[in-house]
Amino acid sequence: MADDDLFGPQDDRFHPAASGDRTITETVWWNFYVPERSIDAEIYLQFRPNIGVTYAGIYIWDGFCRHFTDLRYFDTRSYLPLPTGDLDDLVLENGFSMRAVEPLKRYQLAYDAGGEASFELEFNALAPPIGFNAAFADAERAAYAPGHLDQVGRMIGELRLNGEAIKVDCITQRDRSWGANRKEEPGYPPDVDWHSAHFGEELWFQCWLWHAEPVANDLQGGVVYKSGRAVPLVAAERRAQYEPSGVEARIIELRLTDAEGVVHELHGQVRNMFPWPGWFNMVGFAGLVEWRLDGRTGWGEVHDGRTVKGVIAHRKDKSRE
Numbered sequence: 509m510a511d512d513d514l515f516g517p518q519d520d521r522f523h524p525a526a527s528g529d530r531t532i533t534e535t536v537w538w539n540f541y542v543p544e545r546s547i548d549a550e551i552y553l554q555f556r557p558n559i560g561v562t563y564a565g566i567y568i569w570d571g572f573c574r575h576f577t578d579l580r581y582f583d584t585r586s587y588l589p590l591p592t593g594d595l596d597d598l599v600l601e602n603g604f605s606m607r608a609v610e611p612l613k614r615y616q617l618a619y620d621a622g623g624e625a626s627f628e629l630e631f632n633a634l635a636p637p638i639g640f641n642a643a644f645a646d647a648e649r650a651a652y653a654p655g656h657l658d659q660v661g662r663m664i665g666e667l668r669l670n671g672e673a674i675k676v677d678c679i680t681q682r683d684r685s686w687g688a689n690r691k692e693e694p695g696y697p698p699d700v701d702w703h704s705a706h707f708g709e710e711l712w713f714q715c716w717l718w719h720a721e722p723v724a725n726d727l728q729g730g731v732v733y734k735s736g737r738a739v740p741l742v743a744a745e746r747r748a749q750y751e752p753s754g755v756e757a758r759i760i761e762l763r764l765t766d767a768e769g770v771v772h773e774l775h776g777q778v779r780n781m782f783p784w785p786g787w788f789n790m791v792g793f794a795g796l797v798e799w800r801l802d803g804r805t806g807w808g809e810v811h812d813g814r815t816v817k818g819v820i821a822h823r824k825d826k827s828r829e
Contacts, residue, residue: 515637515657517611520596523655523686525557532558533690536595536606537683538617539704540629540663540676541796543807546570546779547580547674548796549627549667551604551617552786554690555590562588564602565785566619567794568669572756573782580669581625584785612637612659615682629665629676634709638731638738655686660712660733678807679706681714694789700728700813701746703762705774705799707806710735713772715744715764719812723747732766739766755819756781756793757812775800778810789816 525532536553547570554563568581576582585602593599596608604619613633620626637657660681667674681704691697699719706712715730723745730741743765748757760776781795793812798805 514639515612517596517608519637519655519657519684519686520608520611521594522555522557525687527558529689530556530559531689531691532556533688534686535684535688538631538663539680539682539809540627540667541678541680541807541809542667542674542676543678543779543796543798545674546796547667548780548794548809550784550794551619552784553600553604554787556690557590560590561586562590562600563787564588564600564604566602566604566621566625567782567784568625568667569780569782571780572751573780575783576785579782581621583621583625617665623671625667625669627665627667627676629663629667631661631663631680631682633659633661634679635660635733635736635738638714655688656684658683658714660706660714662709679709679712680704680808690787692787692789694817695815697790697813697815699815699818700811701748702809702811702813703746703760703776703797704808705762705776705797705801705806706808707799707801707804711804712806712808713741713762713764713774715741715762717744717746719814730764732764732770732772739768741765742767753823755814755822757795757810760797760810772801776810781810784811786813790814791816791819 534555538551541548549568552565565584569579598606607616615631617629637659663680665676701719702716704714712733717724718726725745727744745763747761749759758778762774764772776797776799779796784792784794
């Protein structure tokens with residue numbers, strides 16, 4: 509699952525795309541947050557090489573947002589051209605740039621929208637990337653992300669919102685996917701519950717499960733990093749409490765079992781959330797989570813990925829109760 513030789517500098521660049529399939533997609537995702545201000549932020553880039561289109565989103569929020577207009581800052585571009593350069597030294601027309609200073613280790617990110625929002629950040633990896641693409645249960649789901657890496661690191665720098673300078677220093681992660689068939693059908697992809705939890709530089713968790721109620725336990729990928737070692741998760745259970753509509757999680761309980769037989773019980777309090785528009789027939793309810801584990805406090809994120817079709821049906825059912 510974790511292999512120092514699994515990825516190389518080529519995975520900081522565009523991967524060859526099979527010709528003729530317009531759904532082939534390559535993605536880049538970054539996250540940073542300021543816990544004491546309940547500020548969360550994400551950068552999401554989606555490249556569709558066979559149709560020459562880049563989707564780029566910059567999202568910054570600090571409360572429970574029911575709509576994009578509730579965010580502190582929102583900039584989504586759906587039809588930017590593909591960049592002329594490669595991903596290891598990327599500049600986009602929306603003002604975002606990204607440079608791999610040391611491949612798979614150190615990255616510089618910048619964004620400038622004038623006085624409204626800007627940031628200059630550096631990500632320093634704390635461990636090699638980890639691959640989860642082998643965890644899928646069937647071919648349809650595997651096509652969602654045949655090439656994929658996750659990597660934890662420390663993000664430092666400065667965010668400016670409406671002229672206010674805000675220090676950023678958090679342990680977070682990035683991810684990449686490539687070769688993916690990202691369809692835009694109303695019932696795709698399957699509903700998923702994704703979580704990250706960071707308790708300093710020596711202990712962190714990531715897990716994701718196919719969604720189910722009242723207990724999700726179909727683990728699709730996960731790891732605990734402890735004492736310098738990445739240990740796979742072999743079992744997971746999630747229970748959640750939701751706001752009145754029953755869609756957005758507010759409290760999350762995770763029971764995670766690693767390959768060494770250790771059980772980790774995490775309690776999460778969701779501190780903010782917004783409906784992240786990965787694409788317009790799905791929504792990822794993304795939020796900053798304050799985690800507790802054995803008396804320790806950590807921070808991370810939840811992404812509850814849902815089809816819009818499913819959310820509409822759920823809310824109709826709730827309205828009849």
